[in-house]
Every structure is written in C-alpha cells, then in structure tokens.
Amino acid sequence: MHAELPGHRLDLDTRTLAHFMPMHLLLDSDGRALSFGPTLARVLQDDAIPGALFEDLFEVRSPGGAVTVQEVLARGGNRFRLLPRNGVRAGLRGLGMRLGDEGKILLNLSFGNDLIAAVRELALTDADFAATDLAMELLYLAEANSAVTRELRGLNLRLEGARMAAEEEAMTDPLTGLRNRRAVDLVLERMCAARASFGLLQMDLDFFKAVNDTLGHAAGDFVLGAVGQILREQLRAEDCAARIGGDEFLVIVVGRSDPKTLQGIAERIIARICQPMEFEGQPCQVSASIGIVRSTDLADPQAAQLLATADRALYSAKHAGRGRAVLLVSRGE
Incomplete structure (x- = not known):
C-alpha cells in the first residue's frame, strides 16, 4: 500500500x-x-x-x-x-x-x-x-x-x-524480435482449449520478392525488421505477433472479436507497412495483405481449422488486389 x-x-x-x-x-x-x-x-x-x-x-x-x-x-x-x-x-x-x-x-x-x-x-x-x-x-x-x-x-x-x-x-524470431512459429502455435492451442475470444490475422507481404531480387537479402531483412517494429507498435502487450516463415506473419488479437475492430487493426497495420521504406538510399516498396478469422465463429474452435480459414481469407485479399484485409467466417464441418 x-x-x-x-x-x-x-x-x-x-x-x-x-x-x-x-x-x-x-x-x-x-x-x-x-x-x-x-x-x-x-x-x-x-x-x-x-x-x-x-x-x-x-x-x-x-x-x-x-x-x-x-x-x-x-x-x-x-x-x-x-x-x-x-x-x-x-x-x-x-x-x-x-x-x-x-x-x-x-x-x-x-x-x-x-x-x-x-x-x-x-x-x-x-x-x-x-x-x-x-x-x-x-x-x-x-x-x-x-x-x-x-x-x-x-x-x-x-x-x-x-x-x-x-x-x-527458442520462442523468438531472431530477425524481427517477434515470436516464432513454435511460440504462436502454443499460444493458439492454449487459446482454443480455453474457448477464449480472439481474432486471428494471417499476413503476407506483397512485392517482398521484388525487394530481395533487386536490392538483395540485406534489404529484405531490413524490411522484415521494420515490419516487426510496426506490429509491436500497433498491437498491445497481451497480443501475440509472430513471423512464421519468410515474409509471412501471424497475429493473435486477444479478447477482440468484433469485425469492425479487427478490420480497423488490420487496416492500420497495412497503412503503416505501405509507407515508403528506404534502405541505403534505395526505396523498398511493399504492401501487406491480411486474412482475418474469429474464434467466436466456432462453438469448438480448433487451431487447424482457424488457420485454414485465415489462409483462405489471405488468398481472397490477394486475389482482390492486395494491400487489403478480408474477414471470412470460419464454420464447423
């Protein structure tokens, strides 16, 4: 006291x-x-x-x-x-x-x-x-x-x-400082087992390969590090952001399942990533596509099913023109 x-x-x-x-x-x-x-x-x-x-x-x-x-x-x-x-x-x-x-x-x-x-x-x-x-x-x-x-x-x-x-x-991605695939899988399994309310965002960087091919892997690593910093700034301490491989990221937004809220979070992340980045005087222009699902769409949420739906949502976002977020409803079989 x-x-x-x-x-x-x-x-x-x-x-x-x-x-x-x-x-x-x-x-x-x-x-x-x-x-x-x-x-x-x-x-x-x-x-x-x-x-x-x-x-x-x-x-x-x-x-x-x-x-x-x-x-x-x-x-x-x-x-x-x-x-x-x-x-x-x-x-x-x-x-x-x-x-x-x-x-x-x-x-x-x-x-x-x-x-x-x-x-x-x-x-x-x-x-x-x-x-x-x-x-x-x-x-x-x-x-x-x-x-x-x-x-x-x-x-x-x-x-x-x-x-x-x-x-x-073992739980940290050394390049971005975010969690890695192992860590986010453990968090996702725990959240599903607890029937917790959360939003799941699967994100992929658009045009990242062009940065690697034209400016080299050092520029690509710079972009990945910058994206990691953006996710830390846009999310809360209780949320979990992870780089799961290459230019792919996964975000668990704890306690948030309202579509407008999740859409707003995704759009803010996209807006930040679309801002110009510069590496050694050279522009590194990328954008981001995000697929969104909600745990509350399922009576018995399962990690594999949510991930599969998030992947389809991400594909829809890319197919719709990239640089956008799409929310899909995950339904039981």
Whole structure:
C-alpha cells in the first residue's frame, strides 16, 4: 500500500539514489541515461556515459521482443532481464517505473543468479551494495563451503540461466524480435482449449520478392525488421505477433472479436507497412495483405481449422488486389 502526506512530495537527488540504490539507472523520457548507480557503472565500465541510450547499453532477454526501455515497461509489467552489451558476464534483472509527470524512468537492477560470477569478475565488495542488501552475507556463506560444493552450485546456476535463455531464444524470431512459429502455435492451442475470444490475422507481404531480387537479402531483412517494429507498435502487450516463415506473419488479437475492430487493426497495420521504406538510399516498396478469422465463429474452435480459414481469407485479399484485409467466417464441418 502506498501513502504519503498531503502536499508532500519526495525528491531524491542522484547522490541519494546512488547511496540507497547503487545499481540504479535513471533515464529521461527518451530512454537516455541521466545517472548511474556506482555499482552499475562498474558493470557497464566505459559505456556508463550520460546520454547513452538504454538499447545501446543492454540487450533485453525478457520480455521477448522488447528493445527500448519503453517497450520493456509496456511488455514486462515493469519486470525484466537484461544483459550488458559490453561483454561483462553479469545477467541482470530488475524493476522499473516512470516518475511523476516528468516522464523520467527509474530502473533498479540486481545480479540475480549471476551474483557470484559478477562479484569475482568485477572484484565487488560490501561497499558496492546497499547496506540493506544481503548479497555479500550470502556470498560469504557460499564461500564457507568446500570448493567442490561451490563449483557445483555455480554450475547449476549457469545451467539454469542457460536453460532460461535457451527457452526464450527458442520462442523468438531472431530477425524481427517477434515470436516464432513454435511460440504462436502454443499460444493458439492454449487459446482454443480455453474457448477464449480472439481474432486471428494471417499476413503476407506483397512485392517482398521484388525487394530481395533487386536490392538483395540485406534489404529484405531490413524490411522484415521494420515490419516487426510496426506490429509491436500497433498491437498491445497481451497480443501475440509472430513471423512464421519468410515474409509471412501471424497475429493473435486477444479478447477482440468484433469485425469492425479487427478490420480497423488490420487496416492500420497495412497503412503503416505501405509507407515508403528506404534502405541505403534505395526505396523498398511493399504492401501487406491480411486474412482475418474469429474464434467466436466456432462453438469448438480448433487451431487447424482457424488457420485454414485465415489462409483462405489471405488468398481472397490477394486475389482482390492486395494491400487489403478480408474477414471470412470460419464454420464447423
């Protein structure tokens, strides 16, 4: 429960933040660093420069698909896992929130499972942690065990971290940062089993092959990355967007089954994708065709049937002239 005296506001300067939160990062509304906690500055080393962008400092490991700090807060429920881009072996986890009306963003980080490795690599001491942090006491207890026990514990921690990272990577398309086919199939099966209300959008890029053939695969990869960013911007955190292969995408719009709503979402996505893109001074002109189906059209929705209907809807959109969205009703056999 949060409470404060009427008419009182707590203002913390960077010196106070550094004292109580030595692993903090204060950002402006654009995601540029305003101040670093002293311990975090040791982790980031030469990268701890005021004005540095969040995405230049960290690779986001969770939530999947997030790159900027704004996306982290929007998709992760203020919880996240990061990896410094400077090569320091310190996986970080933390909490974040926006401060008041100024739009500043405060992140408070910790080492999580990588505490022992971080302490050894960076030669951290009690002075590098908040006085209330039990990290060093826990470390002393670990060091009191035998060498074999310490190594086994360290190995287990590293394996667990590797397992979590591998699971996240296995569900993510590396080119766009969206979910992949495996992930969206799992979500679709779960939504169908729960008889949940959702819209399913199957999208294909028009004229994408021409971009690849005339400008090369690097230009094609650029277009795919831009489309991934557009989908993240147009959808909510609870929705699921995936690249399922080549220039094909699948979107699950959770809790939305109204035809006008789904049509509007699809048309906004199409309008954004149709806007001119430029790669190394060369225009990359593509459009998008979308087929739409609704789970509520079936008393017993099945993933295979919805996908088949969405594919037919997509074919209808392309046959009608491309660059448009078509909704078909999925009916039981």
